[in-house]
Amino acid sequence: MRSLVEFDDLTSLEETIKALPGRAEKAINKVLHTDAIEIATKEMSNLLPVSNVANKRHAKESNWSTSEEHNLGFVVKTKGGAANKKGSFGYLVFPDEGRGPSNPWSQHFSDRSLQKSTPKILEKLHGALEELIEEGL
Numbered sequence: 001m002r003s004l005v006e007f008d009d010l011t012s013l014e015e016t017i018k019a020l021p022g023r024a025e026k027a028i029n030k031v032l033h034t035d036a037i038e039i040a041t042k043e044m045s046n047l048l049p050v051s052n053v054a055n056k057r058h059a060k061e062s063n064w065s066t067s068e069e070h071n072l073g074f075v076v077k078t079k080g081g082a083a084n085k086k087g088s089f090g091y092l093v094f095p096d097e098g099r100g101p102s103n104p105w106s107q108h109f110s111d112r113s114l115q116k117s118t119p120k121i122l123e124k125l126h127g128a129l130e131e132l133i134e135e136g137l
Contacts, residue, residue: 009122016129020136025072027128033069036121040076041065043117047109 017024048060068075 009119013122013125013129016126016133020129020132023132024129027132028072028125029069031121031124031128032072032074035124036117037067037069037074037076039120039124040074040113040117041067043120044076044109044113046116047113 017028020027044065045060048058048064050058050060064079065076066079068077
């Protein structure tokens with residue numbers, strides 16, 4: 001799912017990138033592959049429910065995710081596999097579909113977490129690019 005971003009935020013970011021030809025891409029990738037993955041994963045974790053089952057390991061309290069780094073992007077994915085696999089958090093595989101008998105928390109899971117993480121990620125991107133500009137002065 002795509003997150004809604006304010007047009008002014010993107011315009012401001014675009015202007016900053018144009019001021020750094022040849023250097024912006026590296027700085028953006030650094031932020032996306034470190035801070036942004038951490039922020040997005042944290043926001044997703046904050047939305048995870050914890051059941052009342054005693055002595056059960058919960059995704060919210062574990063290292064439930066893995067990530068892939070791409071040029072100017074990243075993907076956060078669930079570790080594990082099928083829900084019937086011991087130690088797996090298979091119920092996170094299709095969270096936006098709200099699978100299961102009663103999963104209202106999961107509807108639009110990715111979108112809701114992106115709504116919370118996008119402004120924080122944009123702030124980090126602006127900060128990294130502004131540092132580059134200051135270094136060039």
